[in-house]
Amino acid sequence: MPSIREVARLAEVSVATVSRVVNHTGPVRPETRTRVEAAIERLGYVPHGGARSLSLRRTGNVGVVLPDVHGAFFSELVRGIDVAARAAGYHLLVSGSHSDLAESAAVLRALHGRIDGLVLMMPVGSDRGDEWLRRHLPHRVPTVLLNHPLAEGAHDAIRVDNRHGARLAIDHLVELGHRRIAMICGPAGNHDAEERRLGYDEALRAARLPREPALVVSGEFDEASGMRACSQLAVASERPTAVFAANDAMAIGCLAALRERRLRVPEDLSLVGFDDIPVARYVSPALTTVSVPIAQLGRLAMQRLLAAAAEPDAPRHDDVLAPVLAVRGSTAPPAPAAAPSPDLLAAHQPGGPA
């Protein structure tokens, strides 16, 4: 890995000149340029990005710090940011914080001086958030906060209207005629999970439906916990006719659990997810879900970062993205109470309806 100095020596020019031909900055006599280019080719010189950054005070990297890099949602999000970043000439420095606040802080420290912008999704909810941000957010680095409740400050914020999304889901089920609607919540402390839960509560209240504690179970945003949660609901004394899962992964786990129990979706039970990850439309039946514009989220985040870099003193934005309901095959009106599916009640009514 020769340095610029060696190229200069071989071409018999100064390092300043080499820099000029590499970056096409400033005028260079054609024959000088040729000599330098020959030396570069001969030595296989490639500029040292790190040194360049230090000098230019611009790294060309944007940091992406998420609670996790696991799963379809984050995968889509990273991809969305990546596409927009590459288009703008940036690379991504990606870190999962493993949902740990202390680790997030460590990551942010490590990123200082390595990034020109930051996209951060906090691993926790509202508590402590503000003070923590003040302490750990890098100064003078354009930052956009994803789905964080306390959006005031020197950074941009982009949020998904989780409550509205949950309401769309529940309203849809209510319109279909469901009265007993269960929810599989996300992990405690997770901000998105909490909001989706609030939306569920609100929607039930709006529909004048009672809230039954037995119909609310919790999961961890993954398929396995969705399966477990679903099994819990299946043994409830009065089974729900519909289930709203706080994300698609859990909904898909739920689908698997129902299949094991020989319960049909949507005939015996309707199911709604949240996120609209790519596989949602391919499971069986295709999942009705609240569609979050994940790619748009990534694109908008980069856009805000670029704007903040261009105009550091302009006021910051606080965007709220509205999800829409994607109605697919996993929802239908409930089976008429008078003639329930034989499968469904077989266990409870040994004789069954002849």
Next chain:
Amino acid sequence: MPSIREVARLAEVSVATVSRVVNHTGPVRPETRTRVEAAIERLGYVPHGGARSLSLRRTGNVGVVLPDVHGAFFSELVRGIDVAARAAGYHLLVSGSHSDLAESAAVLRALHGRIDGLVLMMPVGSDRGDEWLRRHLPHRVPTVLLNHPLAEGAHDAIRVDNRHGARLAIDHLVELGHRRIAMICGPAGNHDAEERRLGYDEALRAARLPREPALVVSGEFDEASGMRACSQLAVASERPTAVFAANDAMAIGCLAALRERRLRVPEDLSLVGFDDIPVARYVSPALTTVSVPIAQLGRLAMQRLLAAAAEPDAPRHDDVLAPVLAVRGSTAPPAPAAAPSPDLLAAHQPGGPA
């Protein structure tokens, strides 16, 4: 963002001393340390990672360059590398090359001087590969090549035995009694796709089964193309009794297409995928698939990188990971030829077997 110089000034010491207390390197008198720490706290000083890298000639980053950052497979792979990297104190600089060779080269250039190690998965197959690598691979940076055919050189290589994996899949179907086994291939030029195809051919030959061109269709490694490919097969004059898809995403697309056509899996048609992405066990029916140890792949890659950094002159490794078959619900013996499923042949035998 105060620099080390300002901390030094405030604490009335030299920058060397500040550096010593920050990095716990070299002895410092307790009261001096206290003064420095107070200054650091007061100023909110965080060391500039970029400058530190330049000085130390160590960045703490490892580059990950993949054909794409999309989809469950790459998502899992990145996660596997991330977990191992973080454990070793490294961060990930991730780039998708969008399956373009020129873009890969650009990415590699941009990474020079920003990484201590590189995990690279080439976007193309065997042709040109060797020369390209010689030109574009960074010198003196430990590198591990993933699933690349030409594994000799100054880098480590880790490969998945795709042919063996494909043989496992086909052998399983043959043992179940299938004779007409179709394949949905991956994109042309993709090395993994080509090898899986070769394994399919080999296995058919070993089982003395004829290779029928009409039973081989191609896809693009995503769900949508799996659906299309499956539809092609469904209208073939003689329908296969089993389908081997070159990856899980296409298998899942295929599952959706079959559902639309009211063909049952595995009763009417058996289906095998490849990769064993997390969702494979949750689709309906659970997908029989060739399980690639994705997380292990990531872990091993980091391990090789660390070893190469520690002993640059030790000989490099060339590991081959053996996939195993995960038999789940999407495969079964074919319907007996004498009494085919009515659904299956309804279109061809209007009368059907009475």
Next chain:
DNA sequence: CTGAAAGCGCTTACAG
């Protein structure tokens, strides 16, 4: 059109 020199923010022998 070109070069000498300072500077980006750190680390680390070397000397004291």
Next chain:
DNA sequence: CTGAAAGCGCTTACAG
């Protein structure tokens, strides 16, 4: 135990 100085590999006024 501490500091002055060189150096990591680049860029960029400034002067010529």
